[in-house]
Amino acid sequence: MRTKVTKAIFPVAGLGTRFLPATKSVPKEIMTLVDRPLVQYAIDEARAAGIKEFIFVTSRGKGALEDYFDNAPQLEAELRKKGKTELLEILKSTNMDSGEIAYMRQHKPLGLGHAVWCARRLIANEPFAVILPDDVIAAEKPCLAQMVEAFEETQSNIVAAMEVPDHMTGSYGILDIKDDMGSIVSTKGMVEKPGPGTAPSNLAVIGRYILTPTVLQKLNRKEAGAGGEIQLTDAIDAAREGGEEVYGFRFQGQRFDCGSKAGFLQATVAFALARAELRDDLWNYISDVVHSEKAAQ
Numbered sequence: 559m560r561t562k563v564t565k566a567i568f569p570v571a572g573l574g575t576r577f578l579p580a581t582k583s584v585p586k587e588i589m590t591l592v593d594r595p596l597v598q599y600a601i602d603e604a605r606a607a608g609i610k611e612f613i614f615v616t617s618r619g620k621g622a623l624e625d626y627f628d629n630a631p632q633l634e635a636e637l638r639k640k641g642k643t644e645l646l647e648i649l650k651s652t653n654m655d656s657g658e659i660a661y662m663r664q665h666k667p668l669g670l671g672h673a674v675w676c677a678r679r680l681i682a683n684e685p686f687a688v689i690l691p692d693d694v695i696a697a698e699k700p701c702l703a704q705m706v707e708a709f710e711e712t713q714s715n716i717v718a719a720m721e722v723p724d725h726m727t728g729s730y731g732i733l734d735i736k737d738d739m740g741s742i743v744s745t746k747g748m749v750e751k752p753g754p755g756t757a758p759s760n761l762a763v764i765g766r767y768i769l770t771p772t773v774l775q776k777l778n779r780k781e782a783g784a785g786g787e788i789q790l791t792d793a794i795d796a797a798r799e800g801g802e803e804v805y806g807f808r809f810q811g812q813r814f815d816c817g818s819k820a821g822f823l824q825a826t827v828a829f830a831l832a833r834a835e836l837r838d839d840l841w842n843y844i845s846d847v848v849h850s851e852k853a854a855q
Contacts, residue, residue, distance in 0.1 A: 561713070563706055563768055564610045565680070566687040567602060567732045569673035571617035571664040576819065585623045589689050589822075591829050592836070595626065596816055598652060600691040604724035609701035611679050612659045615673045615731060624661060627654040650731055669787025675777040683771050686711070688790070690765025694825050695830070698812025701766050704809050708742060709768045715794055718742070719806035720813060727752055730762035731791035743806040747797045761806055762792060765814055772797040 574586030581589075588595040604612065616623065630649065637646040662676045674688055677732040687702060705716050719733055734747035735758070749758060767790070776793035798804040814828065815821035827844075830836045 563685050563687055563709060564608065564613055565684060566604045566609045566689055566702075567677045567681070568597070568612065568613055568691060569664075569670055570597065570613045570620065570623060571615055571667065571673055572774055573617075573619075573667075575816065577822075587620075587622050587623055587818075588626055589718050591816070591822075591826050592833065594695060595846070596691045597626070599694050600689045601654075603688060603695070603700040603702050604687065605667045606700040607687070607706045609702075611680075613662065613677045614659065615662050615664050615676050617664050617667075621700055623660065625697065627652065629653055632726055634678035637821065638818060669789055671788035671790040671793050672775050672780070674790055675774065675780070675788070678774045678777070681774060682769065685713075685768060685770050688765075688767040688769065692814050692815065692817035693765030694814045695766075695809065695811045696814070696825075696828060697809065700707065701809045701811055702768075703804050705766060705768050705807050708805070712803065714803035715770055715773065715797060716805045716807050717748075717763045717767045717794065719763055720808065721760050722756070722762045722781065722813060726756065726761060727762065727842060731789075732757045732759060733761045733763065734758035735761060736805070741808045743808070745798065745804045745806055747798070748791045748804070750789045750791045761808075763806070763844070767793065767794075767808070770797065772800065772802055773820055778802075807820070 569753060570585070571589045572586065572809055574581035576591065577586055583656070589599040591599065601612065634646060634649060637649065660680055664673050664676050689702065697704070701718060709716055722730060728751050731748055731750045732752055733745050733778040735743050735745065736746040743761065747758065748763065749756075752758070765818065773793045776796040777788065796806055811834070812828070813827035816825050826839065827840070830840050
């Protein structure tokens with residue numbers, strides 16, 4: 559019997575220190591690309607993939623994130639009164655129905671694997687997705703929807719993967735490839751942040767996963783890995799060693815690392831240029847800046 563993926567975990571407990579001082583009072587996940595918070599892009603992607611239950615692993619100071627998904631009756635009434643129906647529909651699209659969303663606390667920053675483990679009781683014995691909102695992916699078909707289609711065929715663990723330059727492999731979990739079949743690769747191992755010259759490939763795992771309950775069982779060990787943290791990749795690899803298949807999935811789309819300032823700015827520009835009402839003004843501004851820089855040189 560083939561099972562469907564209907565639950566997703568969103569690990570959002572990080573402090574966002576790379577974006578201080580903004581994140582002193584604003585959770586990084588509700589910082590905006592143009593006019594939508596990072597977390598909204600993640601939610602929209604999950605919904606497009608058929609996710610019905612949304613599990614957020616949070617920490618102290620994330621109250622604004624929880625409020626973001628709540629109804630705003632006063633604001634809605636004001637928009638309705640002024641006949642701003644388009645804005646009202648946009649606002650309603652951010653609301654989550656009662657029972658759709660749950661919040662778990664991660665009390666200590668013990669790693670991504672530990673964050674996923676915190677949600678174990680809400681997953682039970684089902685396959686589940688993990689989405690890292692820091693990784694924003696622009697794609698004609700949302701990345702997780704692509705992965706769900708692949709999971710329907712494999713019924714096995716799948717991690718989103720992309721090629722990275724050799725000098726960047728130490729920043730990622732890297733796949734050790736057994737068989738390269740194009741968009742899908744079977745693996746014989748995963749290495750978290752390999753040292754210089756030791757990476758088994760340049761195919762890196764990025765923030766989208768579809769995992770089996772076995773991975774949660776492996777996380778129960780709470781074994782520290784790279785950086786002294788409980789690594790999700792270690793638990794996935796342990797599931798593989800126990801006989802489960804683990805596949806890498808080369809998704810179609812462009813990934814932006816919005817956990818870094820440069821990636822966040824690149825995503826902001828890319829998403830703004832994709833908006834018809836913003837494109838011309840922004841492009842003219844960028845062109846003027848480039849011409850001014852060239853003239854100054």
